[in-house]
Amino acid sequence: MSINRIKKACFFMFLLTSLTAISQELGKVSGKVSLSGNVPAEGISVVLRGTKYTAVTNTAGQYEIKNVKPGSYTISLHSVGIRPVEENIVVTAKQTTTKNFSLSESQEDLEEVVITKNKYKQDKPSLSLRLQTPVLEIPQNIQIVSAQTLKDQQIISMSDGVIRNVSGAVRLEHWGDLYTNISMRGTQIQAFRNGFNVVSSFWGPLTEDMSFVDHIEFVKGPAGFMLSSGDPSGLYNVVTKKPTGITKGEASVTAGSYDFYRVSLDLDGKLDKKGKVLYRFNGAAQKKGSHRPFEHNDRYVLAPVISYQIDDKTKLTAEYNFQYANMTEVGSFYVFAPEQDGYASRPRNFTMTQPGLPDTNIQDHSGYVMFEHKFDDNWKLTAQTSYFKYMQQGYSSWPGVVGPGPVDRDYDGVKEGDLTEGQIIRNVGIWDAESNMYLGQIFVNGKFNTGAVSHKLLGGIDLGNKDYMADYFQSHDLDTLEDPFNVYNPNYGTPSNGLPNFDRVTPLSVRAAALINSEYAAGYIQDELGFLENKLRLTLAARYTWISQSSGDDVEEDSHVTPRVGISYSIDPNTAVYGLYDQAFIPQFGVLKAGGTLSKPLTGNNIEFGIKRDWFDGSWSTSLSAYRIIKENELVSDPSNGPRDVFKVVLDEKRAQGIEFDVRGKIIDGLNVIANYAFTEAIVTDSKVSNISTGSIVPGYSKHTANAWLNYNFQAGKLKGFGLSIGGTLLADRETDTWSVGLEKLPTYFKLDGGLSYETGKMKVTANVFNILNEYLYSGSYYAPLQAYYWQTEQPRNFRVGIAYKF
Incomplete structure (x- = not known):
């Protein structure tokens, strides 16, 4: 060995020894x-x-x-x-x-300042997502819509503009503020409330009123390991308001275009001097008209919560939510036109509904009991149970014949061509439904170290029992062949065939066309291992799920183990990259065209990669993700039917892939922004359905979606307290909600909104104008059985003005 090599070896040994000595000191x-x-x-x-x-x-x-x-x-x-x-x-x-x-x-001062300074960005998921990790470090795309976002945008329900705040989320058919039905990553995603899957059928749940909602979490990709029965495309989790221990209240009054009036009340405080018993009460009443005549959607909400701090480590919370909706029949918002006329061929305020039809009313009850116990600073047990009851009594309107096209059903003596262009036979069907859900969860969160490796452990059990029954087979034609409804010269007087008189004496359980029950039990465990002082995080998880579904005498059981592997690495304290592989296994409900009401559970897998970053000490954040989802055995609507029809077919396999980008938070003092873009592509990769070919584009999404919302509040000077807002939504390459696309595609959609606000002391005035450009905005599809287009329009330029007072 040469002298130089010996010198170099001695130098490195000396350097290593020095570093070791320094580290020890x-x-x-x-x-x-x-x-x-x-x-x-x-x-x-x-x-x-x-x-x-x-x-x-x-x-x-x-x-x-x-x-x-x-x-x-x-x-x-x-x-x-x-x-x-x-x-x-x-x-x-x-x-x-x-x-x-x-x-x-x-805590009260801190919360008020945080809302003022950074009102659109939340760094941690709720307890109901069961995670102990900041959003930045979770190996998955999770977007949180904050409470202040809901207030600034004057959002009143889950189906009223929430999705503009999340990349790739769309509602191509809006269902009249009855059902939310959000699509994301090429599929309708699952609806959750406080960590419970509240979907008992394709039709539901009733869209949540924002009076009792604290914030909304959108989980992109599957989350079955932490929330039972999550779809591979994702879910949204509505988190309701809880007591804070701070005595405060807020009352608000809002009015707007088309006979919109709303009042709400939020009370928060203590029921004893020591602050062990806390309460929260939210209530709202709303009268809401429409730009279409004869149409309304009124709401009434009560939501009390009580929590009891048994000792320093144990807490018990009880909550009840009640929503009552009284509205025009489902389908009143649809307009049909012959194939020759195409989309948007009638005025925005045109309606085919019949004055005098009884209102549809819905009662939505949900109750929760949650038990929390901290063993120490590192270990916590959470158990909660809930009961959901949904009752609907009402009607659904849908035409049977749109002249001069074919007939949707068997009409005695009616055949294609019997009606001239623009003549329609309107039909009203009964839609009575009831759902009961009994759900339970128990899970443990823990933290510990094994040497230099940290662990965040999650383990638990989910149990559920859901049933749904509905009568939708009784129907009545409002018009006759001799005296049909004419879209070019509408007559809203007494219909030629009179109003319906359906059988409601027979119990719903006897006359129901669908009686479905589902039971499930699942156990799961997840460990997030932290290496290199938690710079590198490896997530390993598995979930075992057993599902039993029954309809009449038909019973089907299945079970499956779904794994999850995620990795996240912090390049620096504000930047993390991640990768994820996950699977899903969920029950499905629907009346199969081939017969029966049961189908094997849906299975799927998701691969996702992304990068997240917090900017300027966490003031604002960005996330960029790319994904690919494969779904197998999915129930989809029958291509030969429309939204009112209940028949489903089983699609073998489809693939969705795309990219998503989100930015939210405070850019500079006073300026807050929410902006996002998504590219989505979904196709059928394997099909045995005769009228759905392999390679077909999956309906129900928009290939390009982009949203932005900017809010600026003046920080000083004579304009201090004033705020300005501007926002827009762009949907390009829209796919319809049915497989039958017709000859016309939905046009590019662009909506511009804006608003003003003024806050002084305890009072704030907020005013927003929606659809500022007064565009003719609509969504719809082609209905092959009638060779007709149908669509529903959004409001022309309209406004809301609200006054909120804190006390």
Whole structure:
């Protein structure tokens, strides 16, 4: 060995020894940060000034800074809504320096400032998602629509503009503010409330009123490991308001175009002096007309919550939500036109509904009981049970003949060509339905270390029993062949064939056309392993699900194990890249065209990659993801039927893929933004259905979706308190909601909205104008059995003005 090589080897040995010695002499700084009332302060940045040493407090207010060189430092605390705090400390080799802080700010002050400073961005998912990890570090695309977003955009229900805040989410057929039916990543996604899957049939649930909603979480891709029976394309989870322990209230009054009037009340406080018993009460009443005559949708909501802090570690919460809807029959918003006329051939305010038809009314009840117990700072048990009851008594309108085309059903003596162009025989069907759901969950979250590897453990059990029954086979023609309805010269007087008189004396359970029951039981476990001081995170999970479905004497059982593997790496404290592989296994309901009402559960898998980043100390964030989803054995609408028809067929396999980009948060003081773009492509990759060919485009999505919402509040000067908002939605290459696309495609959709606000003291006035450009906006499909186009229009230019008062 040469002298130079010996010198180099000695140098590297000396360097390695020196580094080892230095590492052995490093110290550590840790402590806890509390607000007034000894409330843990979460999300506070802790910095050793002038160095790279930083940390952020966890949910318990604790922080830890490792591998600090011995010496004297100035430790600094800062976050939105707190006064900066600085103190001197001394770090000693091989020892832990403990420094606790007690801040003068209260939780109430902090919440108010956070809403003001960063009102569109939330960093952590709710308890009902069962995760202990910040959104930035979760190996999945999760978008959270905040409470302040809902207020600024004057959103009143789940189907009223929420989706503009999430990339790739669309509602091509709006269902008259009755059902939300959101599509994302090429498929209708599942509806959840407080972590429970509340879907008992394709038709439902009733869209949630925003009076009792705190925020909404959109989980892209499957989430069956943490929320039972999640679709491979994703889900939305509505998180309801809970008591905060802060005595406060808010009342609001809103009025708008087309006879829209609404009042709501939110009360929050304590029922005892010690603050162990807390309450929250939300209520709302709404009268809502339409730009179409004879149409309305009125709502009444009550939502009380009570929580009891049994001791420092145990909490019990009970909640009840009641929604009552009284509305025009389902289908009143549709307009039909002969094939020769095509889409949008009638005025925006045109209607085919019949005045005098009884209202459709819906009662939606849901109750929850949640038990939470902390064994210590690292282990927590959560158990909750819920009961959902949905009752609907009403009607559904849909034509049987659109002249001069063919006949949808068997009409005695009626054949194609008997009606001239524009003549229609309107039909009204009964739609009485009832659903009961009994759901239960119990899960454990834990944290521990094995050597240098950290673990975030999640394990639990899900149980559920759902039933749904409906009568939709009684029907009545409003018009006759001799005196049909004419879209060119409509007559809304007494229909020529009179109004319906359906059988409601016979119990629904006897006359129901569909009686479906589903039971499931599942167990799951997930471990998030953290390496390199949690810079690298590996998620391993598995779920076993057993499902039993029955309809009459038919019973089908199945079980499956679905794995999940995710990896996330923090390039720096504000940037993470991730990859994910997941599977899904969920029950399906529908009346099969081939006979019966049962189908094998849907299975699917998802591959996803993405990058997330927080900018400027977490003020705003971006996420970019790419995915591919394969779904097998999915029930889809029969290509020969329309939205009113209940028959389904089984599609062998389809594939959805695309990219999504989201940005949200505070760009500069006063300026908040939400913007997103998605490219989506979904095709059939294998089909045995005669009229659905392999390679067909899957209906129900838009290939290009883009949204933006900007809000600016003046921070100083004479205009302080004033705010401006502007937002737009673009849908391009829209696919219809049926397989029969006809000769016309849906046109590109663009909607522009904007608003003004003024806040002074405890009062805030918000005004928004929707569809500023007064565009003729609509969605619809081609209905092959009648050789006709149908569509539903959105409101012309319209406004809402609201006044909110906090007390």
